[in-house]
Amino acid sequence: MKNVKEKRTLLHAKLTASNKKLEAANLGLDLVNVLNKAALVYETDLNGRIIFVNNQFSRLSGYSKKELIGSNVNFTNSKIHSDDFFFHLWKTIKAGNTWSGEICNHNKEGETYWIQITILPIFPENSEVNHYKYAAIGFDITERKKLESALQSRALLHKVEIETTDVFCRISNSGNFLDVSNGYCQLSGYSREELLAMNILNMKGSLSLGLQQFSQLVQENGKTFEIELYRKDYSKWLAEMTVSYSNLNDGSLFIFLHDITEKVEMQQRDKVLCEQIAHMQKMDDIGQMTSCIAHDFNNLLTIILGFTKLGIHFNQQNDTESAIPCLENVQVAANRAVDLVKKMLVFCREDIAQADKAINPAKIVEEVAGISDLLRAGISTEISLQLINMLNPESSSILIDPTALHQIMTNLIVNARDAVESSPHKSGLIMVSLFHDLVTNNDTFCSCCRKKLEGNFISIGISDTGTGIRIDQIEHIFDSFFTTKEVGKGTGLGLSVVSRIVHDAKGHIIVDSTRGVGTTFYLLFLPNWEKAHENEIALLANKKNENNTNLLNLNICVVDNNDDICALFSKELKLLGYAVETFNNSLVAWEKFQNNPNYFDVILTDYAMPYATGLDLAKSMLILRPELLIFICMGAKKLKRFDLPTGNIFLLEKPVFIADVDEMIRKNVN
Amino acid sequence: MANILVLDDDIQICNLIKMILTINRHQVRIAHDGIEGLKLYRQQKPDLVITDVMMPHKNGIQIVIELKKHDKETPIIVMSGGRRAITADFNLESVKLLGVHDTLKKPFTDEQLLDAIKTALPSPRVLAK
Numbered sequence: 001m002k003n004v005k006e007k008r009t010l011l012h013a014k015l016t017a018s019n020k021k022l023e024a025a026n027l028g029l030d031l032v033n034v035l036n037k038a039a040l041v042y043e044t045d046l047n048g049r050i051i052f053v054n055n056q057f058s059r060l061s062g063y064s065k066k067e068l069i070g071s072n073v074n075f076t077n078s079k080i081h082s083d084d085f086f087f088h089l090w091k092t093i094k095a096g097n098t099w100s101g102e103i104c105n106h107n108k109e110g111e112t113y114w115i116q117i118t119i120l121p122i123f124p125e126n127s128e129v130n131h132y133k134y135a136a137i138g139f140d141i142t143e144r145k146k147l148e149s150a151l152q153s154r155a156l157l158h159k160v161e162i163e164t165t166d167v168f169c170r171i172s173n174s175g176n177f178l179d180v181s182n183g184y185c186q187l188s189g190y191s192r193e194e195l196l197a198m199n200i201l202n203m204k205g206s207l208s209l210g211l212q213q214f215s216q217l218v219q220e221n222g223k224t225f226e227i228e229l230y231r232k233d234y235s236k237w238l239a240e241m242t243v244s245y246s247n248l249n250d251g252s253l254f255i256f257l258h259d260i261t262e263k264v265e266m267q268q269r270d271k272v273l274c275e276q277i278a279h280m281q282k283m284d285d286i287g288q289m290t291s292c293i294a295h296d297f298n299n300l301l302t303i304i305l306g307f308t309k310l311g312i313h314f315n316q317q318n319d320t321e322s323a324i325p326c327l328e329n330v331q332v333a334a335n336r337a338v339d340l341v342k343k344m345l346v347f348c349r350e351d352i353a354q355a356d357k358a359i360n361p362a363k364i365v366e367e368v369a370g371i372s373d374l375l376r377a378g379i380s381t382e383i384s385l386q387l388i389n390m391l392n393p394e395s396s397s398i399l400i401d402p403t404a405l406h407q408i409m410t411n412l413i414v415n416a417r418d419a420v421e422s423s424p425h426k427s428g429l430i431m432v433s434l435f436h437d438l439v440t441n442n443d444t445f446c447s448c449c450r451k452k453l454e455g456n457f458i459s460i461g462i463s464d465t466g467t468g469i470r471i472d473q474i475e476h477i478f479d480s481f482f483t484t485k486e487v488g489k490g491t492g493l494g495l496s497v498v499s500r501i502v503h504d505a506k507g508h509i510i511v512d513s514t515r516g517v518g519t520t521f522y523l524l525f526l527p528n529w530e531k532a533h534e535n536e537i538a539l540l541a542n543k544k545n546e547n548n549t550n551l552l553n554l555n556i557c558v559v560d561n562n563d564d565i566c567a568l569f570s571k572e573l574k575l576l577g578y579a580v581e582t583f584n585n586s587l588v589a590w591e592k593f594q595n596n597p598n599y600f601d602v603i604l605t606d607y608a609m610p611y612a613t614g615l616d617l618a619k620s621m622l623i624l625r626p627e628l629l630i631f632i633c634m635g636a637k638k639l640k641r642f643d644l645p646t647g648n649i650f651l652l653e654k655p656v657f658i659a660d661v662d663e664m665i666r667k668n669v670n
Numbered sequence: 671m672a673n674i675l676v677l678d679d680d681i682q683i684c685n686l687i688k689m690i691l692t693i694n695r696h697q698v699r700i701a702h703d704g705i706e707g708l709k710l711y712r713q714q715k716p717d718l719v720i721t722d723v724m725m726p727h728k729n730g731i732q733i734v735i736e737l738k739k740h741d742k743e744t745p746i747i748v749m750s751g752g753r754r755a756i757t758a759d760f761n762l763e764s765v766k767l768l769g770v771h772d773t774l775k776k777p778f779t780d781e782q783l784l785d786a787i788k789t790a791l792p793s794p795r796v797l798a799k
Contacts, residue, residue: 298751298776299680305777306686310693326689333682 040138048073062108076105114145173251175201189232237261303333362402365393371409382427390435398525400505408498412462419466428465446508448478448499457524469513558582559589559605572658586612597624607634673697677707677721690780704728723750745790751776
C-alpha cells in the first residue's frame with residue numbers, strides 16, 4: 001500500500017508539476033500575446049536575414065510578413081544612422097552580447113518611424129557559445145521622438161532667432177513644415193498653425209516647381225540659393241536659402257532664409273547704374289575709336305574749312321570759276337564725313353546685321369589680310385603677327401559686313417597682343433589663319449552659344465602664344481563686362497560684341513586655350529556658296545556652248561539636305577544643259593526613284609544626311625538599276641573608309657565642283 | 671616763291687594745300703605716299719617739304735628720318751590729325767624731336783599753313799632768289 005501511496009504522491013507531484021508547467025506555458029502564451037500587441041518582435045539568422053516577424057513589425061513597417069521574411073533586416077533602414085552605428089551594433093551582437101538602442105526605419109511608404117529595440121543572440125540549449133540566431137524586441141517610439149525633436153528644434157529655432165534675424169524653418173523630407181520661426185511667420189504672412197499644416201512644395205514660389213528641384217536643393221545640402229517666395233497675400237519676396245540636414249536624425253531639413261528683397265532691389269539699382277556706366281564706357285570705346293579715326297576726321301575738317309575759306313575768297317574776287325570747284329571739294333569732304341559717321345554708328349549699333357541689310361559678301365582673305373596689315377603697325381616688334389591663308393582669295397567669301405569683320409578681327413588681335421604682352425616672355429607670335437573646316441565629329445560646340453556644330457565652315461583662327469585663359473573663365477569670357485585685364489585696361493565689352501557680331505553673321509566661335517601655352521579663337525562662318533561658285537558658274541556658262549551634244553538630255557537627281565547646295569548644284573547643272581531635280585531629303589528622293597527607276601540617269605548625292613545616308617540611298621538604287629551612275633559627295637576624312645558596291649559609283653571629295661562632275665558624267669555615260 | 675613738296679595720302683588735302691599755296695605764288699608738287707614723295711624729292715630738291723604722318727608705304731616719320739640723313743638743310747613741316755589712340759599733339763611732339771621745323775595740327779587754317787611756311791623757310795632772301 002505504501003507503494004501505492006508513494007506512487008500516488010509521485011503522480012500528484014508529477015501532475016502538479018505538469019500543471020505548473022501548463023500554467024507557466026499559459027502564462028507564457030499570455031505574455032507572448034501581450035508582447036505581440038505591445039512590441040515588435042523579429043528574429044534573424046546570423047547574417048541578418050529575417051526568419052520570423054510578428055504582426056506588429058509587419059504593421060509598423062507596412063510590409064507583409066511574406067515580404068519581410070527572407071529579406072535582410074537592413075532594407076528598412078532609414079539611412080539616417082551612420083555606418084559606425086551599425087558596425088557597433090553588429091560587433092556587439094556577434095560577440096554574443098545584447099544590444100539595445102534607438103533605430104530609425106523607413107516604412108513601405110518611405111516614412112520614418114523610430115523603435116527602441118533590444119537585440120539578443122540566441123544560443124542553443126545548454127550552451128553559452130555559438131549563438132545561431134538573433135531575436136529582437138522593439139517598441140514604437142516615433143511619437144516620443146517627434147516630441148523630442150520638436151522640442152529640440154524649438155530650442156534651436158529659439159537660439160537661432162535670438163542669434164540672427166534670419167528666417168528659419170524645419171521641414172520633413174517630404175516637404176511638410178515641422179516647425180517655423182516667428183520670423184518666417186512674419187515674413188510669409190502665415191500663422192504658425194497654418195504653416196504647420198502646409199507643405200513647402202505646395203506653396204506658390206520657386207519651390208512649387210516640384211520635388212525634383214527640391215531634392216536637388218537637398219542634394220546640394222549646405223549650399224546657398226537665391227529663390228523667390230510668395231507671402232500669403234501673394235506679394236513676392238526674395239530669399240537667400242540655405243538647406244541643411246538637421247542633426248535630429250529624422251531626415252528633416254533646416255531651411256535658413258535670409259530676406260534679400262532689399263538687397264536685390266539695391267543690386268538692381270546698381271545694375272541700372274552699371275548699365276549707365278557701361279554705356280558711358282561704351283561711349284568711351286566710341287571715343288577711343290573716334291580717336292582712331294580722328295585722323296580722317298581732322299583731314300576732312302581741314303579740307304572743309306580750307307576750301308570754304310578759299311571759296312569765299314574767290315567769291316569776293318568774283319572768280320566764280322575758281323569758287324565752284326572749292327564748293328565741290330567741300331561737298332565731297334562732307335560726304336566722306338557722312339560715311340565715317342555711318343561707320344561709327346555701325347560700331348555702336350545694337351544690331352549690326354541690321355545696320356546694312358543688304359550685306360555684300362566679304363572677300364574674307366582680302367579683308368583679313370588688310371586688317372592684319374593695319375594692326376601690325378600697332379603691335380610691338382617683339383610680337384610677330386603672321387597670316388596663313390589656305391583659302392582661295394577669289395572664291396572664298398562669307399556674308400558679313402566688312403566693317404563688322406574688321407571690328408571683330410581688331411578686337412581679337414588686340415586681345416591676342418595683350419595676352420602675349422602679359423606673358424612672361426612679353427614676346428611671341430600671333431597667327432591669323434584662314435582655312436576650310438569640315439566639322440564632322442559629334443562633340444564640337446560653339447563656346448559661346450553651345451550649339452552643336454557640324455558641316456562645312458570657313459574658319460578664321462586667331463592664335464597667340466600668350467598667357468592662356470583659365471578653364472573656369474572660358475565660359476565667362478563672352479559675358480558683357482567680364483574682363484581679367486586690370487582696371488582701366490578694357491571694358492569687358494570686346495568679346496561680347498565679337499560674339500554678337502559673329503552670331504549675327506550666323507557664325508560660331510570655338511575657344512581653345514591652354515594656360516601658359518596660348519589661346520586660339522576659331523571663328524566659324526558658313527561659306528557663301530553662291531559667291532564661292534561665282535567663277536565656276538561663269539566658267540560653266542561658257543562651257544555650255546561648247547557642248548550641245550546628245551549627252552545633255554540626261555536627268556540628274558541631286559540629293560542634299562542643305563537647300564543652298566541643292567540650289568547651287570541645280571543652277572550649275574542647268575547651266576550645262578542638264579535636266580535637274582533636287583531633293584533635300586534622301587527618303588523623298590528614294591520614293592521618287594522607286595516610282596520610276598528609269599527616270600534619272602545620274603544621281604548626285606551628299607553622303608551625310610538624316611534618315612538615310614548617300615551610300616544607303618545608292619545601294620538601294622543600284623538594286624533597282626545596277627547601271628545607274630551615282631556620285632556621292634563627302635568630306636575628305638570619311639573618304640577612305642568605305643567599300644563601295646560595284647557599279648558606276650564614285651566618291652567625290654568636298655568641295656565638289658560641277659565642272660568635275662560634268663567631266664565624269666561625260667566619261668561614264670554610254 | 672618757293673618750291674614745295676606736299677605729301678599726303680588724302681587727295682583733297684593735297685588739292686587744298688596746292689590751291690592755297692598756288693594762290694600765294696608757290697610752286698607745288700604732290701605725292702600721295704612716302705615712296706612717291708621720296709622719288710619727287712630726288713628728282714628735284716624742294717625748298718620745303720610738307721608731309722602727313724599717316725601714309726601708306728612709308729609714313730611721315732620714316733620720311734623725316736630718311737630726309738634728315740642726307741639733308742639737314744631742307745625744312746620739313748609735319749601735319750598730323752592724330753592716329754590710332756594717339757593724339758595729334760603726341761605725333762607732332764615726337765617729330766619735333768627729329769628736327770622738324772614746324773608742325774601743323776589738323777584741322778588747320780590757311781593762315782596757320784602760310785605762317786608755318788614763312789617760319790620754316792630759311793630767310794626772305796632765299797625766297798627772293
